[in-house]
Amino acid sequence: MTETFRMAGAGRLTPAKAVRFSFDGTSYQGVAGDTLASALLANGVHLVGRSFKYHRPRGFLSAGAEEPNALVGVHRDAARRTPNVRATVQEIYDGLSAVSQNRWPSLAYDIGEANDLGSPFFSAGFYYKTFMWPKAAWDKVYEPFIRRAAGLGVAPDEPDPDHYSSLYAHCDVLVLGGGAAGIATATAAAASGARVILCDEQAEFGGALRFETGARIDGKPGWDWAQASVANLKGRENVRVLTRTTAFGYYAQNLVGLVERVSDHLATPGDQPRERLWQVRAGKVVIATGAIERHMVFADNDRPGVMLASAARTYLNHYGVAVGRNVGIFTANDSAYAAAFDLKKAGVQIAAIVDLRDDPRGAVIEEARGLGIEVLTGHTVTKTGGRLRVSSIAVAPNAGGAARVIPVDALLMSSGWTPSVHLFSQSRGKVAFDDATQRFLPGQYAQDCVSIGACNGTDTLDAVIEEAYAAGENAVSGTKVLRPAATTSENWTGGMLGAAPGAGPDDTVKAFVDFQNDVTAKDLRQAVREGMRSIEHVKRFTTNGMATDQGKTSNMHGLAIAAETLGKPIPEVGLTTFRAPYTPVTFGAIVGHSRGSLFDPTRRTAMHGFAEKNGAVFEDVGQWKRAWYFPQAGEDMHQAVARETKNVRRSAGIFDASTLGKIEIVGPDAAQFMELLYTNPWAKLEPGRCRYGIMLREDGFIYDDGVVGRLADDRFHVTTTTGGAARVMNHMEDYLQTEFTHLKVYLTSISEQWAVIAVQGPKSREIIAPLVEGIDVSDAALPHMSVREGKICGVPTRLFRMSFTGERGFEINVPADYGEAVMEAVWAEARKHDACLYGTEAMHVLRAEKGYIIVGQETDGTVTPNDAGLDWAIGKKKTDFVGIRGLRRPDLVSGGRKQLVGLKTVDPNVVLEEGAQIVATPGQPMPMKMIGHVTSSYWSPNCGRSIALALVVDGRDKIGERLFVPMPDRVIEVEVTGTVFFEESGERLNG
Amino acid sequence: MLLIRCPYCEEERPELEFRHAGEAHIARSSEMTELSDDEFEKFFFVRQNPKGLIFERWRHIHGCGRFFNAARDTVTDKFHLTYKAGEPKPEITLMAPAEPAAWANREPSELNVDMPSKEGGR
Structure with a gap:
């Protein structure tokens, strides 16, 4: 073609x-x-x-x-x-x-x-009225139907192969918008040597000078001045100019988000990013975002070929394209006349200028008539004809009367210009309605920014240039810079808001206000009739201004129609809120490089490679990768866990416990600090011994737990839960820095410094004995819950005798760099003793068999030590610790609290679901009275049956009773038991 | 993203480096067990959540690690002042909200627009 x-x-x-x-x-x-x-x-x-x-x-x-x-x-x-x-x-x-x-x-x-x-x-x-009922039809019928019928484009269904870059920038002056005002202010600010960033959404700078042929600046056509000025700015080291860059969001303290479209316009983007996100922190921001022309609201104003007057001028004056051969104009101001003149001079026929004003005066009227253009003042376009393209307009006097049909192949319209106060408003500035010119303008500023040019309601070019230079100077040194002379033959003022005469009220015509969401003048009037009073309600009921264009052309018309219908002045109806982004921003630009493996850090223990080599299946625990189970050939998870759990109790098992949080507490007041942060007594714990500690919040609920070893009078090695490591450290620091400031204590996170190898089972001592130097590992010298420092495989170790399985056990702490090597050595010994590697799943089963709780599984932030059966861990003689007062709150000491108990299903083969609710009697009318819930549930290979832990109201009084767990397909009968399912005496701990 | 001045590092750093830590100037009693239920409720549960000036705790968690206090306007997010933990609560009269809005650090007369009149016109 x-x-x-x-x-x-x-x-x-x-x-x-x-x-x-x-x-x-x-x-x-x-x-x-x-x-x-x-x-x-x-x-x-x-x-x-x-x-x-x-x-x-x-x-x-x-x-x-x-x-x-x-x-x-x-x-x-x-x-x-x-x-x-x-x-x-x-x-x-x-x-x-x-x-x-x-x-x-x-x-x-x-x-x-x-x-x-x-x-x-x-x-x-x-949609609100019609698709309310039946409710069930929403998911299956209404929503899919509506989504298919009413929609925009289709999103790609493959991962985005492009990459997006992101960077931070700082400058003294950030200029948003590169039209006449933006270029002038950047020029003035840059003269002082200040760091200036000038950005514009278009491919070239110039803004409205792109089409405003009447403008002359510094003796040149406006466009030429703009290009020369920008070339000058580009040559300066203190200036960065960005084209194809939209300022989409104005955030706190002059942080402005820009998105630069780097390669969407290139045939071969190469390895450039598709887009670049700039987060610019600016000393001063100059907003020079211009104004947007409004369309006319009348019947069938949406036919292809009906467009804004300034758009037709842009297509002609910049791109050299005529939007039609026989063009009509419908306007309520002077600026649209220039479109007629430009087109006429280019050889395009102007069918007529339809001017809504009864008696417009000024040079443009004379010029139009001088060019032989028919000007119909006091007239309105009542409708357009055509199907896939406008073919005619019907024109009638405002006062009413016979309509005349005029053939056209394009219609240009203008009802005036709306200052683009979007970014000013996003900066939390308050707009003010200017009655004289019927527009919202920047009023009260909230940040260190200033609006200039058309977005500030400054209408004449010489005033814009003066204002822009003044703003540029004020933003930096204040030194005067010589201004260029600026004149224009064009007048941008005037216009009208709301529906043109002839746009209704009429139930059959569609006079579009919001083209993208198909909102008509009638819809807005109807919204008011149906009781919407606030513009925010009118907007949501009609969806006016809620499409991806955010109502750039429609908001003011919508507001004016609502105000007129309400019989109120516009400022009393108010303006809807401007929110970021100014134009749609891709998720890619926001996400940048934070996707795939860079989305979130992955933490691997020092022994990760060892576990991988030995066939571990991993699970995600927070950011950690933890070995879940070690399947042997042909085993599924259930079989692997069954083998591992039995193996540990038969001989021994090796487990990577490195992810446990570890904090070293050092100082002359270390014991006193421990006394205040944990419920247990610590003062009399001898160096070399360990204790299971419980940490509460001030409200008396369990916050964390872990085994604590006292290495010396002034040194504790604290362990925390894997997930609690960071918050426990924060909690401790908080109290140390802000409440217990008199204590001389240092806290150091050592989670990453020590790798931990748990060796658990009857044979555990035999396994480690040949590797350990300088520590007597006999039961007598190193009894359960003790700790020694020495060497293993030649490297330093903190050797804990402790158990999370109920078996004789050790946790070997070694510097992380040696973790894998020591693991290899331990595993080599372990294999001589029929030991296995086990993962987190077997660990969970083994601890549940012994009734050991996991904070976050048995507890949920509302469980006290008493609830969990851990009253023994509270120092009864202590006068203070975090949570001591909370524990005495009426609700925490009264009866009727949920207590931790064991549950055995009457049918031993049935494994309960974790989280299942518990009731006292089956067959109650719904809703049943729930008296507890299952917190942990497993098949126990060592008990040969299912086991579960649960929190049940007054549970300890119910031991021996039968309760019921209703499930969707059946009711499971259970017996309440103690929490220890395997070897209640606990003798195996001692070997 | 806010800029927050750490009173220990003595410089403005981006919000990403900090963590909010609740209302400030709520001292834990040295005689916790002596508190009545009402007193404990006030200490632990009741917070001001004001619209406007709030005194709150922050921690420079990805920086020096110190907890400190700040006076912030919850309407504008403007930080009026940050100060070290343990320093007395600043006199509130020092920080009467400024007009126009809290962030404006130029006089209205220095801005190139007229201030709106009470009626809303220019």
Whole structure:
């Protein structure tokens, strides 16, 4: 196809640089520098999408980031299918493949268009009212149906193969927006040598100068001045200029999020990132985000070919593309006249200028008539004709009267300009409504920023340049910089808000306010009639402004219509909140490199390689990889765990306990500190002995537990739960730094420094004895719950005699670097004694057989030591420890608390489910009275039956009684028992 | 992301390095067992959660590891002041909320817009 709408001699692109691309399978030619929108328009293509709800044909409304209609999919390959790309922003490259969205079977013949005919049923609130009942239909019928019918593009179903970079930057002045104001302020600020960052969302700087042909700055056309000024800025070492970079979020203390589209416009991105996230901390921020033109609200204002006047000017003056051959204008201000003039001068016929104002005055009216353009003042466009493209407009006097149909192939509209206060508002600044000009402007500032130019309501170019230079100077030294002279022949003021006359009230017309969400003027009026009073409610009921364009063109119209219907002035109805992001930001840009293996650190113990080599299956425990079980050939998990648990009690087993938290507490007051942080008495614990400690929170509930060894009078080696290591350290530091500041104690985390090899079982001593130097490991010299320092395999060790299995056991602590080597040596000895390797699953079963609790499994933050049967661990003579007062709270000492007990199923082969609820009698009417729940449940190979631990109300009084565990398919009868299932005497601990 | 000044490191560091640690100036009694139920309730459970100025604890957990206190405005997140643990609670009168908003560190007259009048116009 040839570019029949590319105008020779118009625009700034170089026609020789042809680019091939395709849309919906058809191949087209464009020019380097085109957006997908300008290239399609050059080929006469206006129809590019179907609307969200009614599936109405849609074209291009704008030429920029505010585009609500022209959303397409851009497909690079199977994994790179980006949905909802604004065709007005996407630059073309050779081979670009774009597809339309939300249509079936084709863009021109879309079955979903039936929604448009049925639209009386699809008014505001339709979904809320219609799909309420039956509730069950939501999941299976309504939601899938609605999602399919009303939708945007389809997300890719393969992992994103692109990479995204992320960096932090700091500067003295950050300038958001690179139009006339932004360039001028950056120039003024940079003159002082300050570090300046200037960013703009477009591929080139210039903003509205892209189309504003009447502007002259420093004796040059505005665009030329912009390019020269930016070239100058780029040459300065203290300035960074970023194109294709959107400031999407304004956060606390002048932190601004920018996303730079690095390679989406390139035919071959190479190894560049797709996007780059900048987090910029700025001394001062200058907001120069300009203004966005509003459309006119009237019947069928959404036909392809109906677009903003400034968009048509951009396509002509920058891209050299005429949006039609016979173009109508519908306006309520002067600025749209310039579009007519530019087009007329380029040889395009102007069918008529329909001016809503009864008696507009000024040079533009005369100029229009001078150019031979028909100007219909006091008139309105009542509707448009055409199906896939506008073909005519009906024009009638505002006061009413016969309509005249005027053929057009494009209609340009403008109802005025909305200052882009989005980022100012995100900075928590408060906007103020300016009655005179009927617009919201920056009012009260909350951060060290300033708004300049059109987003600040500054309308004339000379005032913009002056304001911009002043802001740039004030942001840095305050030294005056010479300003360029600036003039423009164009007038940006005026306009109207809300629905144009002839847009209703009428139950059949669709006068669109929000194109992307298909919200009409009628919907907004209806929302008010149905009782919505707050603009926030109107917005949510109609979804006006809630699409991905966030209402850039629609919010003010929506507000004005709601205000008019409510009979209130606009500021009393209020403005909805502006929230980040300004335009959609990819998850990729936010996530950056934090994906896959870099998403979260993986912690591996010093013996990880050993476990891997020996066939371990690992489980994730927090960030740790822990050996779960060691299956031998043909074994499943159940069989492996059964073998491991029996093996430990028969001879011995070796276990990697390195993930336990370990804290060294050192200092003359170490024992006193321990007394305050743990419930147990510590003062009289002799060096070389260990004790099982319980740590409470101040409220009396169990916070952590672990075995503590006293290495010397002033030195304790504390162990914590794996998951509790960091928070216990924090808890201890908190008390030491802020409450017990008189104590002379140092706390050191040693979790990573010591690797721990547990050797458990009757043969454990025989296994370690040949390896240990300088420690007598006999039962008499090293009894249960003692600790010695010495050497093993020639390296230093803290050797604990302790057990989490109920068997004679040792935990060999060695410096982590030696962990694997010592493990190998221990394993070599162990194999001589019929020992096995066991994992965390067998560890859990073994400890449950002995009724040892796991904090976080038997406890849930509401369990006291008494509840858990651990009253013996509280120092009865102690006068203070963290939690001592909490333990005496009325609720904690009264009866009726859940207590830890054992449960044996009457059928020994039934294994209860952890978390299952317990009731006293079966067959109660629902809801049954729940008196407890199962905390741990396993098949116990050593007991030859199932075992479970549970928290049951007054459980210790119920020992011997029968209780019931109702499950979906049956009720399981259980007997309440003590918590020890295997060898109640505990003699095996002592060997 | 906020910038928080650690009074021990004596520099502003990003919020990522810190962890919030609850309301400040709630001293644990040296005679805990003597507390009545009401006193314990006040000590452990009752918190101010004010809209506006709050005194709270932070820990520079990924820095020096020290706990310290801060006076922060919960409306704007502005940190008025940070100070070392154990230092007295600063005089509240020193920090009467400034106008316009707490973060503005320039006078309204220095900004290039008129302040909105009470009626909301310019």
